[in-house]
Amino acid sequence: MxxxxxxxxxxxxxxxxxxxxxxxxxxxxxxxxxxxxxxxxxxxxxxxxxxxxxxxxxxGLINTHHHLFQTLTRNLPLAQECGLFDWLGTLYGIWRHLRPEDVHIGAVVGLGELLKSGCTTAADHFYCFPDGISGELIDEEIRAAAELGIRFYPTRGSMTLGRSKGGLPPDVVCQTDDVALKDTIRVIERYHSADRFAMVRVGVAPCAPFNVTSDLLRESAALARSYKVRLHTHLAETLDEEAYCLEKFGVRPLEYMEKHGWVGDDVWFAHGIHFDDGEISLLGKHSCGVAHCPSSNMKLSSGVLPLLKMRDAGVRVGLGVDGSASNDGGNLLTEARMAYLLHKLSHGAASIDAAGALALATRGSASVLGWEDGIGxxxxxxxxxxxxxxxxxxxxxxxxxxxxxxxxxxxxxxxxxxxxxxxxxxxxxxxxVGVDEELAAEKAQAAALRLVTEAAALTGSDYRRSRLARA
Known part of the structure; x- marks a missing residue:
């Protein structure tokens, strides 16, 4: 060796x-x-x-939440000055045009940015599978990670509740429950390793309560536990999500997820901003994890994670970049600094020190991913x-x-x-090492331009003009 x-x-x-x-x-x-x-x-x-x-x-820093395919839709004026639901509605029209080669080059760029900021392990949440495009898109990300040499934790996401069924995304970027579950099994069986020094681990990750069916949530939890892999999804990110769950299901987001088996020490949620005190206590009791994404939360005006309450309750908290399109960058050291400054502003000068911010991105993130024995x-x-x-x-x-x-x-x-x-x-x-950065950047920008051009031709939207300018 x-x-x-x-x-x-x-x-x-x-x-x-x-x-x-x-x-x-x-x-x-x-x-x-x-x-x-x-x-x-x-x-x-x-x-x-x-x-x-x-x-x-x-x-090495550890990123617990990312959307690498979004690397190609950064700094789009039309998607800048809006909250989560409007932001998603804008970008779905572009993401429907994703091709396998786009996913690959987006991952090369996104993972490359992470490596250059000291990140050595990255979890990714891939959930967008446009109709008529290869269902094996997550394979392109795994291939890119192997080329770059980063430790990778892809989570096979899904959206199965389109607008025609009362969900948020257009049907064209959704799959059926059966297709999503079958491919999740394929990805686990082909790529997942529980080895302490595995280069690839796989998680199961229906996207969010507002774009998957209740059956998929329940069956995904059972599937993950039958394979002894971890569960991941977005939760309690915005008040819009909370209102959606109350209107559609009659309960708050965490109670809805708990009803479907989504509470346990094998579960980590992205964002987790709008949990109340009782919910934070429940999360701590069951050793759930939360991926804290400060820059994205500030950018989309989603809110501030109740970090101190979570820390006191025993909730495992790590750091995440989130999607490049809601962060517009992939620097995990910058993310640690954002956490450091945000919580000093929100919770007081003594709330967190620099060592604590670094711990979020190292030991904390390793704990969230259940990987304390190997990394962190x-x-x-x-x-x-x-x-x-x-x-x-x-x-x-x-x-x-x-x-x-x-x-x-x-x-x-x-x-x-x-x-x-x-x-x-x-x-x-x-x-x-071993990557032509300029060539990768050139290919990624060409792919991004093509995606926006195809989307504009179909939707009639001017993605290069901001909402504020239009107003």
């Missing part, structure tokens, strides 16, 4: 249970596994030796998933007093210097 030595770092920020920082430390890994961390390690002949002088080593911190026995930042940069001058807090409090937004996944270098000098 290949070996890796990262030596002479300014420090290694472990994010272990004691949040230890090893000054002047080194790290040695065999295959994917860390076998030693400390000073003056007796290893010099590793296959890959990295001199980390002047650099800080951090555990730099410890012997865990995966060699890490990133390095050179402290000799201009933007860090005068700031080298707290290595754990440094990338959070300074607002670090440039690519990290190096990202390593499973002991393998996948970003070097701020560039993706």
């Amino acid at each position: 290949r070996t890796l030595l990262v030596k002479n770092a300014k420090s290694i920020v472990t994010m272990n249970g004691e949040r230890e920082v090893v000054e002047g430390g080194s790290l040695y890994a065999v295959g994917q596994e860390i076998v030693a961390i400390g000073k003056d390690l007796p290893y010099e002949d590793a296959d890959t030796v990295i001199d980390a002088a002047g650099k800080i080593v951090y555990p 911190s730099l410890e012997v026995g865990k995966a060699a998933d890490l990133f390095l930042i050179d402290t000799r940069r201009l933007e860090f001058a005068g700031a080298l007093f707290d290595d754990m807090a440094l990338p959070i409090v300074t607002g670090f937004s440039r690519p990290v210097d190096m990202t390593i996944v499973g002991g393998k270098v996948v970003v070097d000098g701020g560039r993706l």
